[in-house]
Amino acid sequence: MTEPADYEHDLATQVLIELYSEIPPPSKLVTGHFHSGGDYRVVRPAGVGSWYLLYTAGGTGRYRIGADSLTLRVGDLVLVSPGTEHDYGTVGTYWETWWAHFQPRRDWHAWWSLPQAMPGLSYVRLTRPSETDRLVSAFARLHRDAQRAGLSPTGDTELHLLEQNLAVQLTMNGIEEVLLVAASSLRRETRSLDPRVQLVLDAVTSDPARAHTLNSLAGLAQVSVSRLAHLFKEQVGDSIMSVVVGLRLQRASELLGATDMSVGQVARAVGFESPHYFSRQFGRRFGASPSDYRRSVRNPGQC
Template sequence: MTEPADFEHDLATQVLIELYSEIPPPSKLVTGHFHSGGDYRVVRPDGVGSWYLLYTASGTGRYLLGDNKLMLRHGDVVLVRPGTPHDYGTVGTYWESWWAHFQPRREWHSWLSLPQAMPGLSYVRLTRSSETDRVVSAFDRLHRDAQRAGLSPTGDTSLNLLDRSVATELTMNGIEEVLLTAVASLRREIQHLDPRVHLVLEAITADPARPHTLTSLAGLAQVSVSRLAHLFKEQVGDSIMNVVLALRLQRAAELLGATDLTVAQIAAAVGFESPHYLTRQFTRRYGTPPTTHRQKSRTPELELY
């Protein structure tokens, strides 16, 4: 898409930017497609509680983190971890971007280890037209699936709960496709994860409820605890136990939405020592306690921009 010569930031667009400068709730799935003018900028010093996936389709943007600057151009995929400060916006007069705020599915964690351009921010540049076309198509479909959920201000609110749930899952499938396209592109250029790191990721992803410890996982990988901790953090971008915690919380969120198990039963099922500890960690991660999350999950939340 070429830069429109007569692009102007009208009042409606400015209101939209001001609205989205607010922090999205961690549990909410938010997607968007922006054609942004030169005055577009978002600053969130504390980041947000969700993952943020951003793709530049045309024009130029930039992401600042401390003294580091990353210029964003056609083909650039950026993945920002929860809690990473946000300071991004248009460079020049125009920037077209697709994006989504989301909480990852359990099985995605081995795909989230993209190269870090700066702390908390991963980056891949897609160079093949087959890859960039696929990502734009995936974002276009996931955004339309989100619109069909009927939960945007202009959407169809007549859909029943099942159809909204299906639309939410299709939206997540689109995000998964974008991530996998970036991973596949990357793996053509660099080596796979260290086999020992991959083994540990498979073990904790397959059964996060097990009483995993650094000692037991190091024994599985047949390396020292310190060596495994260093390798894992270097290649995945987070500590082993933080990933285990995230996987357990993700599984807890799934059970809250899909079952009528009590919080105590879910805590035991996903590997927490007590329901109180689950509630504390869950609220910190998702911004709401488990019971509130259960109520909201019965009516899926999507926002479109």
């Protein structure tokens, strides 16, 4: 359940422009996860025949429709309706996304209305670690289920078709979970975050590996450390440094699955000075050591 191989590129010197309107077919369920380089771009002037769900897990991207443009950062979820122009790409050095093309179940329309940022494009920014972690986990599961749904028959065709249908339904359950988390977040957030909290949240989510301290972040927000800590905990639901560590660990999990960097290299790349401390924190978050986690991601059938 992946798009053509030339869909993914991480060469910063090459601009990728895909011009098509029939891929994927409207009825086909397609999911994916990719890291794109600095000049990645996709253009589909007529859109596609399916709904498109796009979540930013790292870096920065941009979605443009006509003269309107929307910058996408960590925690941003976009839902694009069929036939809506696709023109999106990386901003800066990289952009990491989870995505899915799908057709919704009929009963979803009773609750899945999300605020429109542009005609044909709905947008939600998720800020709570409990929500962003859940979305990444849901996308990872639904992507694995989508891959299972595309397995070739192994003997018993009838049994294969049953397994395939179950995998498709599990994939749809994952997409439904993503949308429900977004809808629940909107219902709960009756007011926007304090601008000072939002400023700090944007700073740590855009660059979690940076040596953030409470003093530096309080200076950025121009409030005292104690006042910032209180506001942040009250509105985000977690402490600032807990959010920073969570973001670093999430990025580490992505690097472990997508690169051949050593555990020590990954630790340093995401902002941990001590590999041992990193491994302890990683084990608490993911229930496995970094090395075991890498093996489970790369060889799911052997774990």
